Each structure stands twice: as C-alpha cells, then as structure tokens.
Amino acid sequence: MSIAEQIVAGDVRATARLLRDIDDQIPSAREFLKELYPYTGKAHVVGFTGSPGVGKSTLVDQIALRCRQDGLTVGILAVDPTSPFTGGAILGDRIRMQRHFLDSGVFIRSLATRGHFGGLTRSTNDMINVLDAMGKQVILVETVGVGQDEVEIVHSAHTTVLVTVPGMGDEVQAIKAGIMEIGNIFVVNKADREGSRKTIRELRTLIDLGLRHRPENGWQPLIVETEALKGRGIEELYHSIQKHREHLLANPQHLEEILWKRARTQLVEALKDQALRTLLERLENRGLPLDTLIRRILNKEADPYSLVHEILNEELR
Amino acid sequence: MSIAEQIVAGDVRATARLLRDIDDQIPSAREFLKELYPYTGKAHVVGFTGSPGVGKSTLVDQIALRCRQDGLTVGILAVDPTSPFTGGAILGDRIRMQRHFLDSGVFIRSLATRGHFGGLTRSTNDMINVLDAMGKQVILVETVGVGQDEVEIVHSAHTTVLVTVPGMGDEVQAIKAGIMEIGNIFVVNKADREGSRKTIRELRTLIDLGLRHRPENGWQPLIVETEALKGRGIEELYHSIQKHREHLLANPQHLEEILWKRARTQLVEALKDQALRTLLERLENRGLPLDTLIRRILNKEADPYSLVHEILNEELR
Numbered sequence: 001m002s003i004a005e006q007i008v009a010g011d012v013r014a015t016a017r018l019l020r021d022i023d024d025q026i027p028s029a030r031e032f033l034k035e036l037y038p039y040t041g042k043a044h045v046v047g048f049t050g051s052p053g054v055g056k057s058t059l060v061d062q063i064a065l066r067c068r069q070d071g072l073t074v075g076i077l078a079v080d081p082t083s084p085f086t087g088g089a090i091l092g093d094r095i096r097m098q099r100h101f102l103d104s105g106v107f108i109r110s111l112a113t114r115g116h117f118g119g120l121t122r123s124t125n126d127m128i129n130v131l132d133a134m135g136k137q138v139i140l141v142e143t144v145g146v147g148q149d150e151v152e153i154v155h156s157a158h159t160t161v162l163v164t165v166p167g168m169g170d171e172v173q174a175i176k177a178g179i180m181e182i183g184n185i186f187v188v189n190k191a192d193r194e195g196s197r198k199t200i201r202e203l204r205t206l207i208d209l210g211l212r213h214r215p216e217n218g219w220q221p222l223i224v225e226t227e228a229l230k231g232r233g234i235e236e237l238y239h240s241i242q243k244h245r246e247h248l249l250a251n252p253q254h255l256e257e258i259l260w261k262r263a264r265t266q267l268v269e270a271l272k273d274q275a276l277r278t279l280l281e282r283l284e285n286r287g288l289p290l291d292t293l294i295r296r297i298l299n300k301e302a303d304p305y306s307l308v309h310e311i312l313n314e315e316l317r
Numbered sequence: 318m319s320i321a322e323q324i325v326a327g328d329v330r331a332t333a334r335l336l337r338d339i340d341d342q343i344p345s346a347r348e349f350l351k352e353l354y355p356y357t358g359k360a361h362v363v364g365f366t367g368s369p370g371v372g373k374s375t376l377v378d379q380i381a382l383r384c385r386q387d388g389l390t391v392g393i394l395a396v397d398p399t400s401p402f403t404g405g406a407i408l409g410d411r412i413r414m415q416r417h418f419l420d421s422g423v424f425i426r427s428l429a430t431r432g433h434f435g436g437l438t439r440s441t442n443d444m445i446n447v448l449d450a451m452g453k454q455v456i457l458v459e460t461v462g463v464g465q466d467e468v469e470i471v472h473s474a475h476t477t478v479l480v481t482v483p484g485m486g487d488e489v490q491a492i493k494a495g496i497m498e499i500g501n502i503f504v505v506n507k508a509d510r511e512g513s514r515k516t517i518r519e520l521r522t523l524i525d526l527g528l529r530h531r532p533e534n535g536w537q538p539l540i541v542e543t544e545a546l547k548g549r550g551i552e553e554l555y556h557s558i559q560k561h562r563e564h565l566l567a568n569p570q571h572l573e574e575i576l577w578k579r580a581r582t583q584l585v586e587a588l589k590d591q592a593l594r595t596l597l598e599r600l601e602n603r604g605l606p607l608d609t610l611i612r613r614i615l616n617k618e619a620d621p622y623s624l625v626h627e628i629l630n631e632e633l634r
Contacts, residue, residue, distance in 0.1 A: 030622050037620035051368055256615075263614040264607070267621045268593070274625050275592040276585070278633065290581070297580040298573075303354035304584045305347050308591050316595065317634050 004035035039133035047157030055189040058228035066238045075131030075139040078110040122269040155265040159244045166195040191225035217254040321352035356450035364474030372506040375545035383555045392448030392456040395427040439586040472582040476561045483512040508542035534571040
C-alpha cells in the first residue's frame, strides 16, 4: 500500500508522519496531499475560537467525547500561533493525548511550530485535508484569539463556535468589533460565574444587530451556556452544531458559499506560501541568501521595496 | 516639491494620502516608499500588545501625551486585524483623533482594512516607515491579542510593551505560553482592581523563568503598574520605555539583533505579499482569474496543491 492509501485506510502512524512532515514543511508532503485530495470533502469541520483561558480545549474535548458516543470518528487540531516561542502546545498535546489515549476513534494534533516564514493557515488547511482523507467524520479545530490568522482559519470551518466567559464586558466588545459576523454558535462557558445572564443578553443584542450585516442565509445564531469542566451544556452545544450542519445541508447555496471560501483560502494561502519558499530557495541558489539581502538593507545599500521589485523581475517570466 | 519631499518635510495631508494608498494597496505607493526609505531608521518604535479590553489605547494615548510634554513628535498606529468585518477601528480612530486634534505633533492612524489577501504585517511596516520618514520621533504601534500577526508586528518594534490586567490568571498563562520572551516591559493596567499584587508576583516569576530562555542581552524586563484612565503609572512607564531605549543604544549588538529582525520581517512580508499579488494579476491576464481556479477545485477538476505547482512552474523562470 502506498502511504496515501495507508492514510485513507485510517493508518494512524502514516497519518502522524505526514502531519509531522507538513508541520516541518518537508516538500515531499505536497505529493501526498495531491494524492489525498480526492478523498477530502466528507468531514464536517467545526472551528472553536476565543480568547486564551475561556476553556476552548475542555469544550473541544467534551464535544469529541460526545461525538464518539454517537460513533463518529473525530480529529482535533489545536492551533496555537503563540507556541513557537515556548513549545507550550506540545506539552498540552501530550496531556490531552493521554485522555483519549485508548480511543483510536480520536486523533489529536497540535500545531506547535510555524516555521520561519509563517504559513500557519496553510498548514492548518493541509492538516484538515489529511484528517478528512483519513476518514475522520468530525474535525474540531481550536484556535486562540481574534487575530487575522484565526479569522482565516475560521474560513476553513463549516461551523464556527465563538467561546466567551461571563463578566468580560470588554470581551463582548471585542467580539462585537471583530468576529461577530462569523459566529454560528456562541458559547458562554463557565456559565456558573457571575454575570452570565448579562453576557447572554449582550450577545443576543449584538447578534440581532449583527444579523443586519449578515448575508441572508436564514441561520439564526445560537447561544449556549456551558460549564465545560462539569459537562454541563455539552449536549446542547453538540445538538447546536448538528443543527447548523443540517441547516447547511438543507441550504445548498449557503453551503456552497462556505466551500467557496474554504477553497479560496486554501488556494491563496498555498500559493503565497509556496511562492515565498520557492523564491527564497532560488535566491539562495543564486548566491543571494536572505541574510545577504538583509545585510544590504541594514547597510542602506538597498531598500526592501526595490529588492522585492528586482527579485520578482528576475525570477518571474 | 515631490510627494516624498512633502512627507519628509512633515506634510500631514501628503502623509495621510500615502497611508491611505498603502491601506488600499495601490501599487504606486511602492515608488514613494522606495524614495522615503533612506529617511527611515531614526524613530523609536514601541509596540503595545495585549488582549482586547486591557486598556491599550488609553495607555498609548497617555504615553503620546507624555512624549509631547518632552517635545517629542509622535506617530500612533492602531492595528486591528479584526476590523475588516465591521470597520470598528475607523470609529475609534475618529474619537481618538479629536482628542489630539489641535496638536500637529501627533499623527494617528488605524489600520482598519486588510485587503483580500492578508498583508497586514506588511502594511504596518510600510506605515511605520512613512511615519519614520515624516520625522516622527516616537512611533507607538498598538496591536490586539497574541496571534502570529501581532507577534510579527512586534518584530517591527524596538521596545515591546505587554499589557495585562489583574485577576486574569488565565491571561497570565496565555502570556506565559506565548509571548513572554518578547516583552521588554510588562504593564499591569487597571492596577486598582483586586489581584494586582498577585498578578505582579506571577509575572515576576514567569519573567525569571523566561530569562533562562532569553538570549543574553542584559535587559531585565520591567513591570509597571498603571491606571491609564487616571494617568497613574504613566510617568514610570514612560521612563521604562526610555530606559529600554538607552539600554539598546548602550548595547549595539542587541540593537543590531532587533534591526536585523525588523529588516527580515519587512523583506519577507513584502516579498510574500508582492509575489502573491503579481501572480494573481498574471493569472487574471492569462484569462485564469482566481474565481475560475476556485471553481475547478470545487468541481474536483483540480486540487489546490497541483494548481499551485502548475502556476509556479508556469510563471517562474
């Protein structure tokens, strides 16, 4: 069996190896991704986003367990753009791995490294495709914060869950300012905390306001209260996710829009990333490694704008 | 006078126009950036980062006012990667503009849009260069959150200020996991809130732990308590920033490292961004607009990996 065939057959070791190669940005991974692509498109991808500390990981783990009760296979991708600095995500990965250790229906992977030239969105998309081709029916993608990377990663999801906690008035403001329009389901986690009712009221108001700016797709965003650590509200969240999935299946035009955005993000990110890598490689081969160019800029012998202009003139047909 | 000369002479209208062109990604902006580049390198760039709602804007405004008291000219860039969805940053911009309205020594600009293909880090770098060439002596860059974009923007700063508030145990965890290593100054804002002492203790411990992983540059990160709304602690923060600046000037090797990272980020981001734009333009001219390619992917006539491979084979020499 080829490696791609092994992955399609659900082989965990082959999959883990390819994911590592993607993370390490080994060029040969691309060939496998090409082979696997026809097997993608079956999984339901659910994105979880929110500030650090709101309890995303616990929620994701609980939803994964709930999916398993229904016999659904699950892939979890925890994307932490901050971890290149400490490798913290790897530790978290191990702790979480142990919890699901005996269950081969769950595959967990953290994206801890990001390489030197960005490409996190691209790697995430690639990994979603691998888990999809591997046959995971539900893929839960967990991302930190409200940065643009996270917003782009959300473009890879069919269903987006925004997680907050009570008493963060400013937090709701941030949601308002930023990603209100992209949330399909809003979770108020740690709902036993003071201010839960108030946060829900605020969210409801913002959703109603936000609906005016949303494309007309007939989906009324849901708000779910949870206490992830105790398992409270998980059933409701699980059913909300299912409800959104059913909504998409019943509204092909809306689904098409989402698939369009996903394909667009995948293509643009891969093109940007690969173009940069290829150009840097060629410069290196021409005896102009990046360091030499930086040195020229620092010595004021060149400016970055002219350099980029020259490089593209030189390397493009 | 050419436009570049007008900007170097401090002309506000010419500067505002170029910044708008950069934000709108008008290609001609590049020519002006080339002309202006030799005039850059004089400003001290200070990055402020932290979660939404910790009070970054108020702090930045207070520091700007304090700089003015010393006769320093100030540029403020408020980078909000979340705003493409609502244009929220523009409103904030106007409110803040009014506050400094009568003072021509302060120039404020929000980056509200990000265009369709990313490039936020690039735009921020370009705008820093413009404000630098315009003669602003201090440039305060304010970014939300802990995402990778923000971390890259921090690479553009000489001094990085991480802002948090008391009682966010999880928040400190997030700082720990993410950007501990890049902070030169840590601010505990809203220090009148309960838990301030505890937060400072935790930060101190994390800094001491973090120092082990830091490059040996002799800088001991500072912690400053502030109540930005009341102006408390601003003087200390201002002096801490000055102290870091003096440290850099006294340690050329450390300064060189920072300048190296800045030049690298600028070059790589500009190359990535420009390569993508140029490639998409060429595809369009060849009768292959992005939409056609996306359609092919959705129809499963092509996969993104092979498409990217073909495009680069076709367009690169």
